[in-house]
Amino acid sequence: MATRTTVAAVLVAAFAASTAQTIVIAALPAFTREFGVSATAAPWALTAYMLAGAIATPIAGRLGDLFGYRRIALACLGFFVTGLLLCALSDSFPLLLAGRALAGVSGGLFPLAFGLVRRAVSPARLAGVIALLSAMFGIGGAAGMLAAAPLMNAFGTGWLFWPLLALGIVALVLVTLLPADEPTGGGRVDLLGAVLLGCALAGLLLGISQARSWGAGPAIGVFVVTAGLFAGFAVVELRVRQPLVDLRLLGRRTMMVTNLTTVAIGAAMFGVVTLIPHLVAEDRIAVALLPMVATMLVATPLSPRLGGRLSVRTGAALGIVSCVALVFAHDELWQICVIGLFLGAGYGLAFAAFGTLVVDSVDVHQTGMATGVNTIIRTAGGAIGAQLAAVLMAGGSYDSAFTTFALIAMLALALTAALPQRAPQPSAA
Structure with a gap:
């Protein structure tokens, strides 16, 4: 019973959190009209979520190791529910951003x-559950884009957040029912490292998301500071x-190659x-x-x-095929639908395998x-892909955009050659 509750809790929570990230993409023009902000300011509704998530992720992971995963998950869900309530009730853009x-x-x-x-x-059962949990990042993100337009057209922009709020409450209740888990590590939180990493990630994502509006000089300055x-x-x-x-752990071969491949596939597929x-x-x-x-899903x-290894390689290959096909066939709806079948399969296979x-x-x-x-890494890869898509669209050429993402997917496929046939088995301690 505890196992089923745990699986249900984490899947609901992961789906809600990843859906909330992308559900505002289709609403950005509506935010411009409703709140009277510029087209360059409206994307902060997406960037604010990504920045907070990128900063919170390593801190929450470490706190979970130190104090127990259930306790920190409850805190994260508390922030999630509170934030969504503010979004649903917001009557100003600053309140929405908060x-x-x-x-x-x-x-x-x-x-x-x-x-x-x-x-x-x-x-x-662990590999199957981890694969499904890993894929929730992509599935939830796609669901957010699918659900946004119908919800806005039927009920208005505020209703983008009420269903997610309900899911967040369900996840909060399910996690509350889980038995307390013992911490898996000792020591304390590296506060200086957390501040430096948070500022560096904020600078990276700000530079990526605002490069077009700021221009080359300020953007380069931000990236130099970020590198420092x-x-x-x-x-x-x-x-x-x-x-x-x-x-030192991240320097291990499997970890390094997996993370580099995650960046490349995330950028290519999220860009498309x-x-x-x-x-x-x-x-x-x-x-x-x-x-x-x-x-x-399939x-x-x-x-x-x-x-x-084979899942990631197959996913990268399907990404290449999809991007190349879109270079030559993207004018008709049926063409996009057919190519999307291959793109979705590649996305599902690759991202499910990364977690494992x-x-x-x-x-x-x-x-x-x-x-x-x-x-x-997934967040950064997706942000890079989305910004590249915006820059390439501004140039007026979808062909060059899809060609660029095909090349990035080829890089991902090349990186998979360095993955071991079978991941090394760590000790249980």
């Missing part, structure tokens, strides 16, 4: 969820006894998903994305059977940290 930032703390749920299922699920912050973070982490992120709504009429966006979501449970590869490469007490970093 709500989005609070809700974005739910990004910390992903490493906590991996830690919870690893303790509750039997080894025979990352360097300072690395120095701190290599010196402290209880680092927030164990850089960002472009698709611009290829069709507004009332056809859900239809265009539906085949992709369907095959993602492909996800197949990942454990194929194994991590990471978890299999570390010890139990490092699960929260390792999966937290991989979640940050």
Whole structure:
């Protein structure tokens, strides 16, 4: 019974948090009209959520290792529910942004969820549960884009948040019912490392998301400062006894290659998903994305059977095929739907496998940290892809955009050659 409750709780929480991230994408023009903000200010409704999630993820993962995953998951869900309530009731753009930032703390749920299922699920079922949980990032993101237009058209922008609020409350109740788990690690939180990493990630995502509006000079300045912050973070982490992120652990072959591949596939596939709504009429966006979501759901449970390496390689290959096909065929709705079948399958296979590869490469007490970093990488990869899509669209050429993402997917496929046939098995301690 406890196992079923744990699986249900983490899946509901992961789905709600990932759906909340993308559900505002289709609403950005509506926010411009309703709140009287500029087209460059409106995307902060997306960026605020991503920034908060990127900062919260490693901190929540480490806190989960130190104080128990259930306790920290309840705190993250509390922020999520409070933030969504503010969003649903907001009558000004600053209040909406505050709500989005609070809700974005739910990004910390992903490493906590991996830690919870690893303790509750039997080894025979663990790979399948982790694969499904990993794929929730993509499935929830796609669901957010699918649901946004119907909800707005029927009830208004405020109703983007009420269903997610209900899901958040359900997840909060389910996590409350879970038995308390014992901490898996000792020591204390690396506060200096947390501040440096948070500022560095904020600078990275701000630079990516605002490069077009700021221009080359300020953007380059932000990236230089960000590089300095990352360097300072690395120095701190290599010196402290209880680092927030164990850089030596991340230097392991499987961890390094998995994270690099996650960036590449995340950028390629999230970039294409960002472009698709611009290829069709507004009332056809859900239809265009539906085949992709369907095959993602079908492909996800197949990942454990194929194994991590083969799943990622197959996913990258399907991404290449999809991007190349879109270069030559993206004018008709039926073409996008057919190609979306392959894109969704690739997305589902690859992202389901990343979680398994990471978890299999570390010890139990490092699960929260390792999966937290991989979640940050997914966020960064998606942000890079979305910004590249915006820049390439501004150039007026969808062909060059899809070609660029095909090349990035090819890079991901090349990286998979360095993945081991079978992930090394860590010790249970």
